[in-house]
Amino acid sequence: MTLSSYSWTVFITFTCVFFLGTVFASDFAYFTGVNNEYDLKRFLVLGFIWLASLGACFVKNLELFTFSRATIAVGFIFLILAIVSACFGLNPFWSMVELVNFGLLAVAFYLFAICARSINRATLCSSIYAGALLFSIMTLSKYMLFLFFSYADSQSFDIHGLLSGYVNVRFFNQLQVMVIPLLLLAFFTENLVKFKRVTVAIVAMHWMVLLQTEARGAMLSLIFITVLLWWFVDVNARKRLMLTLLQTLFLGICLWLVFIILIPYWLMDTTTFQLRTGSSGRLDLWLYVLNAMPESLWLGFGPMSFTWAEGKPLPHAHPHNAMMQLLYEYGVVSAMVCIAWGGSRIYQRLRYVQQTKDLMLIPIVYALLSGLCYSQFSGVVVMPFAQLLLVFLLALQMPSQTRSIVNIGIRERLGVFFSVTILSGLILTTYQHDALRSALFPRIWLNGLLGY
Template sequence: MDVVNKIKAPLISLFFLCTLIPLIPSISYDYHNHQRIIQIAFLLCISFLALNAFLSNKEPTFKLALNKKNIILFSVFIFLGCLSALMSAEKSFSQLYTLHISLLILTMCCVSTTNDKKSILFIIYALLVAHTSLILICLLNIIFTLAEQQPLNPYIIYSGFINIRFFNQVQVFILPFLVLLLKFKGIQRIVFIILFLNLLLIFIGQARGALLSFFIFSVFALILKTTLKKQILTGLVSLALSCIAFYILDSLNKGGADILRTSSSGRIDLWLNTLSNLSWKHFLIGSGPGVFEMSLGSSAPFSHPHNSLIEVLNEWGGVALICILIVIFNTFRKSIIHLKNHKKDIITESIFYSFAIGITYSLFSGVHVMPVSQTLLFIMWGLLVGRLYKNKYIHIPINIYARLFLACVFVLAWFLYLQKAVGIYNNIDPDNGYIYGPRFWSIGQRA
């Protein structure tokens, strides 16, 4: 078990390096699929480590850093996903997506046993280093854009991302850790510059949801009377300065960008149309995980509703939504109680804010859908749970039959997951341009 725990932190760090640093050559048609392939490999490795830890455990019980209530709720959630997939119009793809979410939940549980300070800081620093390298490349793109007297175009500045929101979805998880690092005087100026560049890039990408999420996080942290009050106020100053810098740079070569535009980019219409099309079936079982599709006018179809609550309700059903909301509420409640009782635990505090800002942004964007941000959400959740339930493990009885059964389940799940993922991947034909396809891969046909 100790060996497994030592492997997890480097494995998570390797995932960040391979998915975020654009200097690593793409191993697929585009950067999204490149990240998805690495995500699949990462989830399979983590699940293998989890199985190995379970089978090699010499004790008659197995430790898990979750309470019994949350374990039951997660189990019901996954069961309802499987049931919804079986009743879906696209059974094969829906089963793939259910398996995918199950592996993410398993990853969260596996990561939750990594609760020592050294391993957590190793993961956080690896994330910051990988993402900062990406930010610096974007800074070079800004300089080149200004030198060529061109407007600030996020599709050029955001290196390697076919959808600029994928970039913003990762950024929101980074911001709380940068605020945390402002506490260390030796690197304050460097961290402030990196925070400023992150916020400037959010303005350039016109990611209003990300800006709103950062502002909500800041206000929420101040209400909790956090020990990071000074750093959060500095972060808000950086926000104001980045806004001013954006308008100055944009005025040099006007590109027509307006961060304060009042349109909803189709979000509100998408939400209202999705809710209006709900039936009693959706409140019970849903239409099947991963199969959402809706067009607004002549635009390309949306493959997810850009709202995690509406998505779960539509695809997994109302009962599953209630289950996952209770688990999230329990995590938030436990976190707030912990922070009030451990005011100097800034590591847990920053992880909590990273998880909370990710959840907030999922109400406006596809944080819970895209490869890197989706994995980050569950990794932060696991790290947070590990800190909250440190040394408070649930002991699950195991015997030889339980080990054998679980090994068979894992092998079968791995086979089905890879078989379905490769099958859908083979439907990709980039020569035909955009083809409406699954949100799992960037393009292709689900069936």
């Protein structure tokens, strides 16, 4: 198998997996007998990584990126500290399960990066746009159908009532903050210009959904990253970016007022809109993390340890903030190293966008940064599809960077495949584990809490 054929196979499989776990999640969960869509997504992610690593064994002349010494050093330091933290934590087994999951995502990152490098950039961006557009059309069509059914039955709806395929609407919002920027490829890619009008309509509907689901963190993330990019792109790109944001946001507000506020009020004499000004308990969780940190300052309490933390103000399995999660579970040293390295890489990437004036790169960077920004308000780094999509966007940053390339032998590829098989099997053994409490607070699985 050639590298090009393998790359397209991986991306097509990724798209199919993504659609099975989102648009067709309810039907596929019923077909497979999985109890819920969240666990189904975890199974699909594990299956995709396993298949991708299996396919890599049959590729001729497979090449792999090597990284800078600084990146390798940061990765090595984090890995050593994470293993030590896991060994000294209260539940070493579950800490290792968390690290195994991240290890599998690292394999997915490498494979995505290899595949992205072998495909023409314009063709790849067009394919990504097509996938994002099709996903949006199918999801929003179902959303509007449920909305019209609620009109016909004169039934009110809450923030979860119009979306299917997700245990919690926030899991869809996590995908939205990365999909919406990818739709903007129509404004920054020459061969996609003809799709501008349909893109405006689709993005406006996404804004309507964000408003209806009261996804404040998602909207703030998209707006904040737009303003951040405004400082690093040229004048023409600024105009495109800001005009698109303002135009779609205005249309989205209009759609929200008509379909979510006025029509329900006219038909049912009621509206579900509430102006929420609180933090939904997030500030309490973050304060809990900061107050608990002195007890295990340097190494943290161990990966995944927030799931069994005592005295939490809310029974969530994660603190809804990637940095706080890093601090609590991995300690100050790992957190500072990762934050410093990540911050420097983000700045370098923004400078690269500024210097190269590569317009197609803007939506890709926008999507990645929006996902990272929203991870400070939601569990983007915890949920299976949000994790995989974030890894995919991170891998797309690699092809434009100059790195030395090394060939991967068949022994190494077989070693990776067998490792992925063993590690995937380890995670699968934890499904419906006796140690997991029967509470719907997701982490690795939907029942993500452990007994104290």
